[in-house]
Amino acid sequence: MSNQKIKITLPDNSVREYEKGVTGMQIALGISEGLARNVLAAKVDGQVWDAQRPIEKDAEVQLLTWNDKEGKSAFWHSSAHVMAEALEALYPGVKLGIGPPIENGFYYDVDFGEKTLEGAELERIEAKMMELARQKNEFVRKDISKPAALEYYKKKGDEYKLDLLEGLEDGEITFYEQGNFVDLCRGPHIPHTGAIKAVKLLNIAGAYWRGDEKNKMLTRIYGITFPKAKELKEHLEMLEEAKKRDHRKLGKELELFTFSEKVGMGLPLWLPKGTLLRERLVNFLKKEQDRSGYQQVITPHIGHKALYETSGHYEKYGKDSFQPITTPHEGESFLLKPMNCPHHCEIYKSKPRSYKDLPVRYAEFGTVYRYEQSGELHGLTRVRGFTQDDAHIFCRQDQVKEEFIKVIDLVLYVFRALGFDHFTAQISLRDPGNKEKYIGEDAAWDKAEQAIIEASAEKGMKTTTVTGEAAFYGPKLDFMVKDALGRSWQLGTIQVDYQLPDRFELEYVGADNKRHRPVMIHRAPFGSLERFVAVLIEHCAGNFPLWLAPEQVIILPISEKYLDYAENIKARLDEAGISGEIDNRDEKIGRKIRDAEVKKIPFMIIAGEKEQEEGKLSLRKHGEGDMGSYTMEDFVAYFQGIIASSLGK
Known part of the structure; x- marks a missing residue:
């Protein structure tokens, strides 16, 4: 390292000087050996890096362990590489697709050629993974030119990695090596394989390459690993309990809902008992909304394509919507409604508004439709038609924080009434380095983000802040709820929007007798009613709160x-x-x-x-x-x- 000094800001806001090229692991060692033993990766200016990657400039650095979401992600990403290494050793000639971390564990898509992998072989792969893990091989990051990378995979005859390389620019390509294994990967990874102490490969599925059914079907192997054997044991026990609580199983036993291929995949049919439960949820929230000054509205199940072009939704999500239906005579194009907010903008616009009228609060249990690929559908948690407990508040700028706090109170009341006692809130901001993902002016975004931060602070809520997770039209507060099994679910969201009022030219006449734009707050305590019911079933194992039970x-x-x-x-x-x-x-x-x-x-x-x-x-x-x-x-x-x-x- 050179003698040039750089300043590192740690999570406690302390600033320390280090020589240029210091690594996250060296910073950890300087704090304590115990911390260094547990460090899996480092977060440098908001980006997750290898703990052993040199830091060349002043930066904010967070040292990530198993207790951090990003730390687990790096651990599981590295575990996918160890599984791929084991597969190459056990099945020479296999070709590798992608192997990312997921919420709980990892997977790798593999082309076994003519061979069909049997479930009984998973234990053999697990044993090989543990053998490799015990070698404590370091994960080594290497920059490589695109021509060299292409040459490497041409020699290897791996068309999948060659396909991935086509979409990459020279200068942004890295390989990672551990032991005798090399993979095309941008990282990050843990320091060495020895951190992996327990392995379980969970199941095998089929997956089309790049998700395109025109491509070859690969074998997807799912797995999970832990730094302690005890944690794997606890996780497997949780999975067994989750099977008993599976909302698809209980939904059938309790006669709540069903699906029909003739009706269509991802379109739930609510049975009488499920309908009663659903109506009780709806009536519960309607009563609270009535007390809070909301007005109920109803909008159609379809909308003119121009409506969603005005809102910007068609440009952003058109591919994920059911495609437009053209009327036979007039030639008009309509979409199945993918969201309710543009309709509510038009209701607001239906008559002149004064500053004295605001806030205006519209609420609707509106059914919307999104196209999900058949392989992504899952019971009530991922469907093609679902009902949102949607509401939109149109208010003045000086009312935003007060209205936002009132919505937080409503969300917290809903959670308490349904037994969700453990939750955190995530403040989702835009990515300042990728502003083309969003619509609107910087000044409006700054105001909206500040309103959410201040309202959350006033309520004394435990929050985390994540950049890049905002909706395309505004920042939001997402509630992450833990269920009885300790699993996290995103339930409920509040969003501040300066963009749609501008796009729809919404106005009110202010005290100065001039025309002004209202601010729009989107909120949905349940989110999707279908998904909320699924989470609730699994949370309470079908033992609903007495007020909600369909048969009391x-x-x-x-x-x-x-x-x-x-x-x-x-x-x-x-x-x-x-x-x-x-x-x-x-x-x-x-x-x-x-x-x-x-x-x-x-x-x-x-x-x-x-x-x-x-x-x-x-x-x-x-x-x-x-x-x-x-x-x-x-x-x-x-x-x-x-x-x-x-x-x-």
């Missing part, structure tokens, strides 16, 4: 003689607003109780001779068993108390 009570007559008493009970429950059904099957009471437990019905009311004579109810609670005898009045009060408590009323 089931009445179990001991025999046919007590059906009239059961009908009487049901009528009184209906009057109290409690949904209950009667199990009038000719089955023994034990069987009826077991079936009600499987259906996860919160309460069972036993109706027999004793209950009829005393005019009482014998009560059982799901998962807890016998609760004794209640009068109808006491049960209703108990029931309503549970709901009031869960809703914070």
Whole structure:
């Protein structure tokens, strides 16, 4: 290294001087050996680097460990390379596609030629991976010219890497080596393979090269690794529990929703019980919106192509929308509605507005349609038609922060009522180095970003800030919720938008009697109603909060003689607003109780001779068993108390 000094700013805002060319690992060693042992990568001025890559100029540096999302990503990216090395050793002549990290683990797309990889072979690959990991081979980054890279893969006969190289410019190509393995890769990677202590290859799937069904089908191998064997054991136990909670499995068992090939892939059909659950969610949020001054609106399921060209959505997302339908006589082009916001802009524009009218808050449970490839569809979490609990607030600039805080309060209330107690918020800003991704002027973006930062700070929320994740028309606050299994889901979003009001020429007359542009706030606490229900099912394993359960009570007559008493009970429950059904099957009471437990019905009311004579109810609670005898009045009060408590009323 030269004697030239550079200044490194660490996450605690301390600034230290180092010689030019210092690496993240050397910085870690200077702090503590314990930290250095755990460092997986470094974040240099917002970009993730290898921990052993030299830093040549003043920079802000964060040292990444397993506790950081980017640290895990580097770990799993490196694990994909180790798997590829194992595959080349075990299956000479294989050709490699891409091997990225994913949210939980990694995969590699592989061309095995004529061979079909069997699931039984995964253990053999795992063993080879662990053998290679124990060699503690360093991941070495090498810049390489495009001609040299092309020559290397031509000799190797790997058409997939050659295809990838075609899209790269000379001067931006790097190889990574570990042991005897070389791969085309931009990184980053962990310091050496020895950090990988536990491996599990999870499953095998098919994947078209570059996602194009015209290309060859490759073998995609999914895996996950950990720095401790104990963590792998815990993860596998979580996966087993996740299988039991899978919303597709429970949705079928609880008779909530179904799919039909004749209707179309990714288009859910809500069954009566699922519809009841869905309506309760909708009514719950509508009540809160009514209290907060929202006005309900309804917009069509289609819109003129020109509408989405004005908004900019067609330019940005046209390829991911269902393509325009042209009317047979007039030749007009319409799209299935991919989003609600342009429609709400037109509603705002339908009459003159004064500064005294603002804020105007429009809310709609609007169904929208996005084209997803069939291989990406997954139950309710990835569908082609879904309903958003959409709302758009049109306000003055001086009202933005106050309105934003009110929306945060609404989102937090929704989470509390549904048992989502652990969450963080992500402030998503634009990428200052790639402004062509976005629309609008810098000054408007600066104001919008500052409003979100200030509102989040005033609420005392735990937030992370990520650049490059903003919507194309404005920054946003995304809520990342942890479910009962510790998995993170993005639920709920709030966005500040200075762009659509400008594109749609929205106006209001100010106190100065001049025309001004309103600011638009997009918000959706649920996000997609379908996805929210899927996450909720898995979070509570189908044991919904009492106020939300589609079947709250089931009445179990001991025999046919007590059906009239059961009908009487049901009528009184209906009057109290409690949904209950009667199990009038000719089955023994034990069987009826077991079936009600499987259906996860919160309460069972036993109706027999004793209950009829005393005019009482014998009560059982799901998962807890016998609760004794209640009068109808006491049960209703108990029931309503549970709901009031869960809703914070």
